[in-house]
Amino acid sequence: MSDVLALGWGAYLFCGLAVFGGTMLQRLAGQGFGMVAAPLMALVAPAFLPATILLIGFVVGVGSTVVDTSSIARRELPAGFAGRILGAGIAAWIAASVAQPEVFAVIIAGGVYLGIALSLLGVRVPIVGATLFSAGAVAGVMGTLTGVGAPPMALLYQNEERRRSAAMQNVFFAFGMVVSIGALGLAGLIGVRHLAFAAALVPFALVGLRAARPLSRRMARQSIRPYALAFAGTAATILVVKQLL
Known part of the structure; x- marks a missing residue:
């Protein structure tokens, strides 16, 4: 707990805003929580990653999924889950x-850079068992290591109807958080400090979920995607520059 207190209020609020923004994007588009929140949090609290991002991501994923379960195609879940x-x-x-x-x-x-590249590919990939398993496996590696695991599934569902696309990506995101948390836990990489910091940041995620609700009916996924990718890329670049200085 002392590690959390040592960050100070400024760093805490900065991380909270990163979580809020990432949550809004995840709820609206079915992707983006990790791409926004992870690089920004890494600027001020790198010692808490990736575990804290994954713990908060579970709340965000579940909160985004339960909003609309009618658009979830359950037959597509097993292969993606196995890969994850x-x-x-x-x-x-x-x-x-x-x-x-x-x-x-x-x-x-x-x-983040890999995620942006995958998001910009624009190719149509068939949604079948093999591609679901492959995307799940890549998402599992990316998400567990970095907290940025949504892009592979986003590539599969980018040409689907917005509501179905967001619903499927959110359910894979929620499951992925559970699996990644379990994997890091078994490896001894999740401790009390991660749990405490995640608990302190969860209120920002809950507010983000609530704030996104009225926007989801008015904002198309395509309208926020370019801005989200540009913002995530900027955050990642700042993070790289910070490490080089």
Whole structure:
């Protein structure tokens, strides 16, 4: 708990705003929580990543999913879930050998850049068992290591109707958070300080979920995507520059 208090109010509020913004984007578009929140939090609280992002991400994912379960195609879930479990296991093994927060900061920035690249590809990938499993596996590695695991599934569902796209991405996101948290927990990489900091930041996520509700009926996914990607890329670049200075 002393580690959390040592951050100070300024860093706490900065992380809270990062969580709020990422939550709004996740609720509206089905992706973006990690791409926004992770690099910004890494600027002021790298020692709490990726565990804290994943813990808050679980709340965000569940909160975003329960809003609309009617658009979830359950037949598509098993393959994606299986891939996510495999990817999370691989990532936990990698994370156990990386102890320096600075290394995680660079990995997070790389994950954001990869996520932006995947989001901009614009190719149509068929939604079948093999692609769901592959996307789940890549998302498991990316999400567990960096907290940025949504882009592979976003690539699959980017051409689907907005409501279905957001619903499917959110359910995969929520499940992914559970699996990644479990994998890091088994690897001994989640402690009391991560739980305490996540609990302190959850209110920002809850406010973000509530604030996004009226906007979801008026704002198309395409209208916020370019701004979200630009913001995430800027945050990642600032993070890289900070590590180089």
